Amino acid sequence: MRFLALALAVAWFTTFALARADYRSFNSLCNHDPGAVLRTDDVISQGFRPGADFFYYYGLLPLAVSRAFFSIFGRSPLSLLALMSLLSGVSYVGLTRAVAALRPTRLGAILIAIAAGHVSVQSTPTHATEATLLIWALALFLRGHKAGAVALATTALFAKMSMASVLLAGFAALISLDALRARRIRPLKALLAFPVVFGVAAGLCVAWLGVPALANSFDARAGAAIYRAWNLGFLREGRGFWDPAQHNLNWYLGSVAGPWCVGSIVLLFLAIRGVYRLLGAAIRGEAHDDQSLSDEAHALAGFGNLAFVVGFWGPSLSVYNYTWLLLLGLAPIIGRARLSFDAHAPLTRRASVYGLSWLSLGLLLLLSQTDAVSRFARFALARRVTVGQVTMDPTQAEELNATLALGHSVGGGVITALARASNFGLVDPTIREGHYWMLVPGMPRTKAHDEILQLAKSSDAVFVTRFDYGELGRTPEFRAFLQMSERLHEGTRFLLLRPR
DSSP: OHHHHHHHHHHHHHHHHHHTTTTTBHHHHHHSHHHHHHHHHHHHHTTOOBTTTBOOOSOSHHHHHHHHHHHHHOSSHHHHHHHHHHHHHHHHHHHHHHHHTTOOOHHHHHHHHHHGGGTSOOOSHHHHHHHHHHHHHHHHHHTTOHHHHHHHHHHHTTTOHHHHHHHHHHHHHHHHHHHHHHTSSGGGGGGGHHHHHHHHHHHHHHHHHOHHHHHHHTOHHHHHHHHHHHTOSTTTTTHHHHSOTTOOHHHHHHSSHHHHHHHHHHHHHHHHHHHHHHHHHHHHTOOOOHHHHHHHHHHHHHHHHHHHHHHOOOSGGGGGGGHHHHHHHHHHHHTTOOOOOOTTSOOOHHHHHHHHHHHHHHHHHHHTTHHHHHHHHHHHHSOOEEETTEEEOHHHHHHHHHHHHHHHHSTTOOEEEOOSSOOGGGTOTTSBOOSOSOOOTTOOOOHHHHHHHHHHHTSSEEEEEHHHHHHHTTSHHHHHHHHHSEEEEEOSSEEEEEOO
């Protein structure tokens, strides 16, 4: 346990530091998901409600976690980094507990730790909260605490309902097999945790943000509409991960793509085999043993991973949201790794093959970190300048400052930012922004749509990034406004418009 904990701690610290080195990035904090976290907390603190006043299609728990944390430590890029560090660290403790239940060898622990380098890369508290709760739920389930596992998975429904629903169904099925194996209904009592936890959590959500916010967080139609509008899915936009344009062998060897593709195929086979074994053992009334534990891990993770691929694969890099699931599913196999070399016995061909196979796996897992290390190296070598509370490339900063200066020189100098995720107050507090989480194609129209359009039309200038100009143009009401506005500046990264 200590060796495993040390190995995973080193993996967590190293990979978290590599992934979060650029935590003050302008693109991330002002115009993408991490910035939306800070802006949404600000909007909620002003009394606006998700589902009623603005669009938001995840659960309310991450909003509560962020609200509580930022109310104590302040709302800033550094406090967001601290929150992500806390959630990621807690998830790694849960990962350690789950893997420890499988009693891996030291070589297995090292291989699992190397693979775990792909686990701590969630970009927002939403995905990190979901991962933390479900990793701990799996850890408790594998260690025999079935009611606790159901309780945590039920809580995870209030972060994101997709994977939590799948694992809850898996827990219910395996607990039912326990009852069949024991020929008693007592194991089914663990399922009573679901209505209790769900009722309490739902009551707290209603008391905080109201019934519309809670109902909206469990309405899958909004998410489905966005998936259609963005053409999301494993066989659509998801190809950017597993079959990108102009890809070569380096893509599969130097990133998580190769291990994920191979691991998913292996895990699906193990999951099917595991279900067959568990069902047979339950029918025969056989005692629960180490093999049953491994089969449960295979089944839960394997069918969870399959549900992700088939049902709710989002953008190409959404795979990072569930790498922990693949790792836990394969941990029983990887955890058995041994070199099989005995200094007091002749070296056999079989022992050589096993030893070389595990060493090759270790090398491939190390190579899969190449992409992350390369990104860190590029960041470390690149020159960055600070503008407000964020950092960016000098040429980007020069264009940004020139664009904003031009905007402030037009009429009364009132600028409104129109963006998919808008948090430009970190750069210029005088910029006006709407009260919303995100503006994306396919989302239902809310009060936030009318507000941001009114702000834009009443401004002297409207600031838009080139990326957002194209994305917002896919929504009819924004496309009409953008096309009718006069272009005062059209640069490499930013545009400045004057409403007509």
